[in-house]
Amino acid sequence: MKKLLVTSLFMLFLLFGSRFSFGATFEITISNPKYKPIKVGLWGFVKNTPKFVSRELLRTINRDLKISGLFVADQTQHFSYEAPSSVVDGIARLDKLDYVIYGNAVIEGKNIYVNLKMTDVLRNMTVTDRTFVTNRYSIDWMADKIVDILMGYVTGTYGPFESKIVFAMGNGKTSDIYICDFNGQNAVRITNWHTFNMLPKWVDSDEITFLSYRYGKPAVFLFNIFSGRLIRLFNASNLSIAAVRYMNNFAISFNRYGSTNIYVINQRGRVLRKLTNNPYINVSPSFTPDFSKMVFVSNRDGSPQIYIKNLNIISSAKRLTFQGKYNSSPDISPDGKKIAYISLENGVSYLKIMNIDGSNDKVLMEGYSLDSPSWSYDSRYIVLTGRIGNKNVIYVVNADNGHVSIAMETWLMYNGLSVSSKLQ
Amino acid sequence: MKKLLSLVLMFSMAVFLWNCSSTKYVKSANSNARTPIAENVSNPQTSSTTLKYPKVNTLNENLSLSELKEQFSQIASDINFKFNSYRIQPINEYGINENPSEILDRIASFLKKHPNVKLRVEGNCDERGTIEYNLALGEKRAIAAKSYLVSKGISPDRISIISYGKSRPLDPAHNEYAWAKNRRDHFVLIK
Numbered sequence: 001m002k003k004l005l006v007t008s009l010f011m012l013f014l015l016f017g018s019r020f021s022f023g024a025t026f027e028i029t030i031s032n033p034k035y036k037p038i039k040v041g042l043w044g045f046v047k048n049t050p051k052f053v054s055r056e057l058l059r060t061i062n063r064d065l066k067i068s069g070l071f072v073a074d075q076t077q078h079f080s081y082e083a084p085s086s087v088v089d090g091i092a093r094l095d096k097l098d099y100v101i102y103g104n105a106v107i108e109g110k111n112i113y114v115n116l117k118m119t120d121v122l123r124n125m126t127v128t129d130r131t132f133v134t135n136r137y138s139i140d141w142m143a144d145k146i147v148d149i150l151m152g153y154v155t156g157t158y159g160p161f162e163s164k165i166v167f168a169m170g171n172g173k174t175s176d177i178y179i180c181d182f183n184g185q186n187a188v189r190i191t192n193w194h195t196f197n198m199l200p201k202w203v204d205s206d207e208i209t210f211l212s213y214r215y216g217k218p219a220v221f222l223f224n225i226f227s228g229r230l231i232r233l234f235n236a237s238n239l240s241i242a243a244v245r246y247m248n249n250f251a252i253s254f255n256r257y258g259s260t261n262i263y264v265i266n267q268r269g270r271v272l273r274k275l276t277n278n279p280y281i282n283v284s285p286s287f288t289p290d291f292s293k294m295v296f297v298s299n300r301d302g303s304p305q306i307y308i309k310n311l312n313i314i315s316s317a318k319r320l321t322f323q324g325k326y327n328s329s330p331d332i333s334p335d336g337k338k339i340a341y342i343s344l345e346n347g348v349s350y351l352k353i354m355n356i357d358g359s360n361d362k363v364l365m366e367g368y369s370l371d372s373p374s375w376s377y378d379s380r381y382i383v384l385t386g387r388i389g390n391k392n393v394i395y396v397v398n399a400d401n402g403h404v405s406i407a408m409e410t411w412l413m414y415n416g417l418s419v420s421s422k423l424q
Numbered sequence: 425m426k427k428l429l430s431l432v433l434m435f436s437m438a439v440f441l442w443n444c445s446s447t448k449y450v451k452s453a454n455s456n457a458r459t460p461i462a463e464n465v466s467n468p469q470t471s472s473t474t475l476k477y478p479k480v481n482t483l484n485e486n487l488s489l490s491e492l493k494e495q496f497s498q499i500a501s502d503i504n505f506k507f508n509s510y511r512i513q514p515i516n517e518y519g520i521n522e523n524p525s526e527i528l529d530r531i532a533s534f535l536k537k538h539p540n541v542k543l544r545v546e547g548n549c550d551e552r553g554t555i556e557y558n559l560a561l562g563e564k565r566a567i568a569a570k571s572y573l574v575s576k577g578i579s580p581d582r583i584s585i586i587s588y589g590k591s592r593p594l595d596p597a598h599n600e601y602a603w604a605k606n607r608r609d610h611f612v613l614i615k
Contacts (some may be wrong), residue, residue, distance in 0.1 A: 155469055198591060199555060211559075218586070238585050239563040241556050253560065258567055260560045281560040297557055304557050305506065326508065329554040342554055347600075349552070368598065371554050387598070415591055416555050 035074040038154060040065060042094050042100030044117070046078040053105045053112060053139055060143030061101065063183050064161050067396050068151060069403025080104045081115035085126065092121040099127070099150060110135055114142055118150060125152045140185055157424075160376035165383055165407070166200040166208050167394065167417035175415045177210055179225065182376065182383075182419070184394055184407025190225060198415035199242035199372075203250065205421055209243040210235060220252060222267070234269045240414070241283055247291050251275060253283040262296060275311065284329055288336040288356070291353040295320070295330045295339055304328045306341055308358070320358035329372060332356065333379040334421075338399070340364075340373040340382045351384060353399055365397055365404050375399075383407070385414035492541055493613050499530045502594075502608040503569060508553070510564035512572055518604035528569060531611060532576035542580075545569045546610040548594070549588040550565030550603035555589055569609045584614075 019020070025156045042065070058075070065071040074095065079088050103116040112134050118127040128149055141162070148159030159363040161182045168175050175196045180187035191197050193214050200210040206226045211218055219235030220243050234240050234252055239260060239403045243250035249266050262285045264273040275294060276282040281304070284297045295308045298317070303325040307317040321327035326344035336356060341364075343350045349370040354361040364383045369387040376383065378409045394408040394417065487495075503524035504515050514523045534544060535584030547569075566585035574580050595602035 170591070172596065175591060196588070196591060199559075213586075216586075239559060239587050241559050253556070255560075255563055260563065281557065281564065283560050284554070284556045298552075302512060304553075328557045344552055346551065369551050390598075415590070 007299050016169075020392055038070055038099065039095075039097045040073050040099035040150070041069045041077065041095065041097045041102070041121075042073045042075050043077040043079045043088065043092075043100055044081070045105060046112075047080040048106070049080075049102040050105065050107055052136075053107070053114075056139040057105065057114070057143050057146075060140045060183065060185065061146055063185070064144060064147035064159075064328045067183050067405040067407065068147065068159065069398035069405065070151065070154070081117060085117065085119055086128040088117075089119055089124060090122050092119070097121050099154070101146060112136065112139065112142075116146060118146075118153075120153070120194070123212055139180060144181065157378050157380065160378045160419075162422050163377055163420045164423060165374075165394065165417055165419055166202060167385070168198040168200055168210065168415035169410060169412045170196065170198075170415060171412055175413070177223075180408065182396075182407075184396075190223070196415075201244050201397070201418045202420045203243065205423055208418070209250065210416075211240065211242045222250075231267070232269075233267070234265055236261050236269065245287060246285075246287060251285045251287070251294075253285065262294070275309070276317070280329065286330050286332045286339075288332055289334060290336070293298070293356070295332060297328045297330065306330045306339070308356075320354070321361075323361070327352075331373050331375055331382075333375045333399075334377050335379040337379070338375075340375060340384075340399070342370050342373060342384075348401070349386075351382065351397060353382075364394070364399060364402055367395070370395075371414070372417045374417055376419050383417060383419050385417055426506065444610050487538075489541070489613070489615050492538060496531075496534060496611075496613045500533055500581065500611050501527055502610050503527050504604060505565055505607045505609075507550070507603070507607065508561065510561060510568045512568050515604075518600045520604050524569075525572070527574065528572045532573050532578055535573070535578050540615075542582045542584065542614045543573070544612040544614055545583060545585045546612060547585065547593075548592055548606060548610060549590045550606040550610050551593060551598065552603060555591070558589035559587050562589045565607075565609050569611075 005158045010116055042061055048405055062073050062136050065073045067314040074097060077091060078287045081103040088100055088102060094363060100119050100121060106113045112131045114134060117129050120127050132142055143390045144161035148161050151159030160346040164179050164181045165182060166179050168177050174194050175198050176189050177191045177197050177200050178187050178189050185381050200208050203209050207222060207224050209220055209222050212221050217235060218240055220240050222231040222233045237254040240252060240254040243252040246264050249264050249272060251262055252265055253260055253262050259279040261282050262275040263271050265271050278298060278300050280298060280300045282296055282298045286295050292312050293308055294311055295306055297304050298307050305319055306321045306327050307319050309317040324343050324345050328342055330339050330341040338353050338355060340353050343352050348366055350363050351365045351370055351373060352361060352363050368373050373382050373384040380399055382399055384395050388391055391405050391411060392414050396405045461578050512524045545566040547566035549558040551564050566587055570585050571584045572584055593606045595605045
């Protein structure tokens with residue numbers, strides 16, 4: 001009897017004991033860090049670091065940590081790269097931090113050497129200990145990389161900050177195309193045509209498409225942001241709306257014979273295939289990574305709703321949204337599992353996400369004039385435009401926990417945006 | 425003798441061909457076009473156009489475009505639409521009380537009076553809704569006005585359409601009254 005009791009107690013200990021003993025220390029609620037953010041000591045890059053490098057690195061790392069919606073930074077200590085890990089970790093443990101980033105930077109000629117140490121305080125482990133080489137123009141990019149490495153370690157998925165946002169912004173008379181970092185910094189204007197340019201979309205790691213009224217009639221242009229090569233992709237319609245990538249070609253909505261449908265065109269603007277065949281409005285195509293399915297917006301049932309179509313077999317489109325009278329601007333996540341879209345009810349717009357089959361539909365955020373949701377390459381963040389009062393903003397929303405950050409704000413109007421894949 | 429015969433034959437062929445040639449007719453038509461009696465020259469293309477789209481008054485054809493625009497602005501105004509609609513229907517909401525058909529009728533009669541001018545219809549939307557869908561909706565609004573004008577006898581070739589979606593608001597405010605103003609077709613006279 002005693003043996004049985006001892007064995008049972010031992011089994012119970014094996015089952016639950018380990019959880020009770022370590023759970024309190026190691027449990028990190030990634031799904032809802034709004035209420036329990038991960039504490040990161042941002043304790044480096046002040047000592048033995050040139051001032052301008054220090055300022056830029058710390059500002060960007062801090063900004064990225066905030067935008068991620070996962071972390072809160074502590075900047076109460078300063079340690080150089082040479083500081084012993086045991087000392088740094090000891091203090092971090094006292095301050096109840098989870099991770100510490102520290103190090104320094106040295107300038108040699110045109111190069112900046114960033115010596116980085118990142119430690120996991122709770123596990124007493126070094127996450128990374130290495131030296132990066134960069135230059136004065138890429139300090140922010142270096143900072144983005146540091147945060148991406150930390151996110152990769154903590155969550156198991158590399159962070160989204162090594163990407164760019166392309167967006168259109170204007171004053172109601174003209175609108176130009178701009179590119180900025182994922183966190184909204186370093187915006188650069190890439191068109192200056194004194195006309196309307198809008199709806200930019202990344203179609204490759206170095207190419208974007210956008211809609212322009214440069215020659216009066218709207219035309220879709222293909223622009224290589226590194227070489228500056230500009231091609232007029234399509235202008236054979238009174239209405240053509242920005243092109244997205246479809247295999248080696250492009251999918252584009254344009255008007256033919258009075259109805260707007262989605263077509264596949266090649267780089268010379270030749271129509272290869274019609275993806276929708278409906279007399280009403282059919283716009284905003286977005287594809288699964290294998291291009292087997294397309295989601296799009298159509299008003300074929302009276303109001304704009306989101307539909308999905310299987311492109312591998314001849315099938316009719318299936319309606320995915322039934323709540324509300326206005327659901328539009330769908331974007332499929334890069335992992336092909338989720339759809340982000342905008343829903344409009346009583347003048348208020350909502351960012352919603354649902355599974356690719358339309359299930360698990362939920363509101364992620366509510367706001368005014370929300371538009372152009374675009375997923376980050378890690379399928380965790382959604383970037384979109386919106387309005388707060390009289391200011392227009394670019395939001396970055398964590399799709400896992402609903403954390404909302406503002407990457408940029410302006411008095412001007414946004415006319416579309418798109419997030420790139422991971423850039424080198 | 426043979427040579428003489430062949431020369432006579434060649435000469436008569438040349439005379440025959442010269443009489444058959446259309447060059448003489450075209451030349452005379454062109455030369456007449458510059459003279460005041462040009463209206464006597466029959467032009468089959470013009471007459472068929474006249475049958476379809478009758479010329480009502482050609483007295484003001486010498487007016488400059490800016491003068492025509494001035495006249496046009498007195499009779500034409502934007503037409504408005506209900507939310508997410510491209511139907512041409514009377515509206516009485518949010519400070520707008522109009523019958524778009526009456527405005528379009530006035531525009532149609534103006535275009536009939538001035539057959540040399542063309543019209544561009546610009547479709548616009550309010551800020552609610554997404555950019556891409558609004559571009560398509562704006563175009564549907566422009567097409568609706570164009571179809572109405574064509575039904576009134578205006579040649580479709582004289583009307584071009586363009587959509588600006590929600591990117592060119594007339595009133596930048598964020599309320600129902602501003603949105604009602606921004607859901608519109610704007611008409612621009614062009615040569």
